Amino acid sequence: MELELNNKTAFVTGSTKGIGKAIAIELAKEGVNVLINGRNDEEVERTVKEIKSTFPTTSPQNATADIVDAQQREELFKKFPSVAILVNNMGIYEIMQYEDLTDEIWEKYFRTNVLAANGLSKYYLTKMLGNNDGRIIFIASEEAVMPSGQMPQYCMTKSMLLSLSKSLSKLTKGTEVTINTIMPGPTLSENVQQIIEGIYNNDNMSFSEKERQFMIENLPQSEIQRFIKPLEIGRLAAFLCSPYASAFKGSPIRMDGGMVPTIY
Ligand SMILES: NC(=O)c1ccc[n+]([C@@H]2O[C@H](COP(=O)([O-])OP(=O)(O)OC[C@H]3O[C@@H](n4cnc5c(N)ncnc54)[C@H](OP(=O)(O)O)[C@@H]3O)[C@@H](O)[C@H]2O)c1
Numbered sequence: 001m002e003l004e005l006n007n008k009t010a011f012v013t014g015s016t017k018g019i020g021k022a023i024a025i026e027l028a029k030e031g032v033n034v035l036i037n038g039r040n041d042e043e044v045e046r047t048v049k050e051i052k053s054t055f056p057t058t059s060p061q062n063a064t065a066d067i068v069d070a071q072q073r074e075e076l077f078k079k080f081p082s083v084a085i086l087v088n089n090m091g092i093y094e095i096m097q098y099e100d101l102t103d104e105i106w107e108k109y110f111r112t113n114v115l116a117a118n119g120l121s122k123y124y125l126t127k128m129l130g131n132n133d134g135r136i137i138f139i140a141s142e143e144a145v146m147p148s149g150q151m152p153q154y155c156m157t158k159s160m161l162l163s164l165s166k167s168l169s170k171l172t173k174g175t176e177v178t179i180n181t182i183m184p185g186p187t188l189s190e191n192v193q194q195i196i197e198g199i200y201n202n203d204n205m206s207f208s209e210k211e212r213q214f215m216i217e218n219l220p221q222s223e224i225q226r227f228i229k230p231l232e233i234g235r236l237a238a239f240l241c242s243p244y245a246s247a248f249k250g251s252p253i254r255m256d257g258g259m260v261p262t263i264y
Pocket residue numbers: 013014015016017018019020037038039040043065066067068089090091092093139140141142183184185186187188189190191192
């Protein structure tokens with residue numbers, strides 16, 4: 001425990017899998033009591049137990065809810081009226097053609113990837129400002145600043161998070177509350193791993209060979225030529241939550257393996 005986060009409480013949305021789970025684990029490693037969230041109560045419970053057995057001095061808790069549903073968010077607020085750290089990680093993504101995007105799909109992405117995070121931030125930010133202490137992190141994507149064209153409905157929401165994060169950060173002026181956005185590049189969540197396994201349906205290829213092939217064929221811009229490990233994003237998020245990161249205010253922080261080719 002090096003980051004002076006012992007005993008703080010963090011709500012990490014979408015934390016039964018992938019990047020969210022890795023963030024929850026890295027925070028628990030620092031002594032943080034994490035609220036585990038997902039829509040599937042059994043998976044939430046399993047994750048809570050796993051974190052409790054690995055970090056027995058912490059008190060992870062079950063925060064099962066569909067956070068896109070305003071009513072379910074209200075119930076969460078009653079159960080967990082204040083948190084020191086909010087990580088808005090949950091987000092949906094899917095490759096889609098622009099021609100196939102109906103208004104309903106655009107609205108679904110806006111509600112899921114933006115309004116859910118905004119609803120949670122609006123509530124917890126007020127509490128954080130009152131305590132003169134707190135951290136909000138949004139998880140965007142390198143696609144927020146470099147849309148690939150393969151999922152316009154998703155990229156729109158991730159660009160919006162950068163703007164929202166900066167607007168909210170303005171409200172923290174003169175306080176110890178910080179609001180920042182991490183932009184991960186392609187990251188090996190279970191979901192992404194399944195997609196790669198599905199593309200190279202060949203038992204004679206090891207996963208690292210599939211990964212190398214995928215990078216050559218699909219992500220030649222990546223300078224690391226591998227997927228980012230969720231743990232790497234988790235460690236960065238934990239640092240951003242620490243008092244050592246209090247000068248990051250409204251910052252877009254890239255951890256994209258070199259995907260974005262520009263200096264800024
Ligand atoms: N993986 C990448 O390459 C990558 C790159 C850049 C940015 N990102 C961003 O990083 C974030 C996490 O990505 P990931 O790949 O780790 O995701 P993931 O593996 O698909 O995990 C999503 C998590 O969110 C939960 N979830 C989904 N809908 C929810 C809802 N309505 N309410 C509550 N929980 C919900 C899921 O559990 P249930 O389904 O059980 O609810 C699960 O725990 C996303 O915002 C994504 O856009 C990912």
